[in-house]
Amino acid sequence: MSFFAAFIYRQFIHEPPVPIASFKDKTIIVTGASSGLGLEACRWMVRLGASQVILACRNVDKAEAAAKDIQATTLCSSDTLKVWHLDMSSYASVQVFSDRVKTELPRVDVFIANAGLGTRTFRMTEDNEETITTNLISTSLLAFLLHPKLRETATKYSTQTHFTVVGSELYEVAKFKESKAPAGQLFATLNDKSKANMFDRYNVSKLLVMFVVKQIALLSPISSSEVIVNCVAPGELHREIDNRAARIAIKLLARPTEVGARTLVHGVSVGPESHGQYVPDCKITPTAGLTKGEVGVELQGRVWVELRQKLEAIRPGVTSLS
Known part of the structure; x- marks a missing residue:
């Protein structure tokens, strides 16, 4: 099925099922939870019995308002x-x-x-273009920093825990011309404003984070860690581009946020078969685009070598999951 045909199927024919999994006694953290998919995923999991949900957000005031909204619609305790x-x-x-x-x-x-960023404006944040910092480096850093806590929880409570990344179907159409850079120069090329293709940058960031999910699965098999790491795609259009045409496109083509959020809830309730996998529309699906075949394996290896160096520079020892 072509990308366009798959998009039409997802948006207009298939609807993700209503979540029914139990989150009783579970502690949940959601980044970017003050609005949109994150907010609705939190609402779903509160309804499904979560004992504590932490909204991890940059804008605390907005997140506090979101928490009050969830409480008002679910009648949960304020302590939740x-x-x-x-x-x-x-x-x-x-x-x-x-x-x-x-x-x-x-x-x-x-x-x-x-939490993620979609922009066509080139801005440097920390040591990278901001989309790469936010969508890839910080997300990867969180995954490695919190993996031991998730593993500890799995062991202590005889359960399996989840680290689920919200990706995008757009990874499949990433051109990633920067991948033609010499060895060791992927990120340097991404950070070169004169060469940046910001129309492709969001797609590239989601491609790269897909590689990270696959890499963590290789480094930490589910049989030893009991931490399920996977990637979901909610079928929404990213919303930072705010003009009349974009608003019309979102209204006509994007799924309702509540429906898209169901895929997030599924991602954190599906079993170990999803470890290292892509799970759009609540169904494990082989990855496509630049992740396929020997080309994908080689590119994943190149990305990992450079990404690991960056993460180790930020927090020495962080990428050791043994």
Whole structure:
């Protein structure tokens, strides 16, 4: 099925099922939870019995309003919902947040890495173009920093835990011309404003994070860690581009946010067969585009070599999952 045909099927024919999994006694963290998919995923999991849901957001005031909205619609206890600050454009903020998780939470059963950025404006944040910092580096840093906590929870409570990344179907159409860069120069090329293709940058960021999900699965098999790492795609259009044409396209083509959020909830309730897998529309699906075949394996290896160096520079030892 072509990308366009698959898009039509997802948006207009297939609808993800209503979630029914139980989250009783579970502690859940969702980044970017103050609006959109993150907010609706939190609402679903509160309804399904979660004992604690932490909304991890850059804008605390907006997140507090979101928590009140969830409480009003679900009638849950105010103690069920907590708001913690997290700025995905800052490595320091990511590390402070992760350290807080490790010290203050007795358990973490579910982590949904939903926060992301889609922009056509080139901006540098930390040591990368901002889309790469937010969607790839900080997301990867969170995955490695919190993997031990998720593993500890799985062992202590005889369960399986989840780290689920919210991806996008657009990874499949990423051109990623920067991949033609010499060995060791992928990120340097992505950070070169004179060569940046910002129309492709969001797609590339989602391609790269798909490689990270696959790589973590290789480094930490489910049989030894009991931590399920997977990637979902909600079938929504990303919304930072705000003009009349974009608003019309979103209204006509994008799924309702509540429907898209069902895929997030499925991703954190599906079993070990989803480890390292892509799970759009609540169904495990082979990846496509530049992830396929020997080309994909080679490119994943190149990305990992450079990404690991970046992560180790931020927090030495972080990529060791043994």
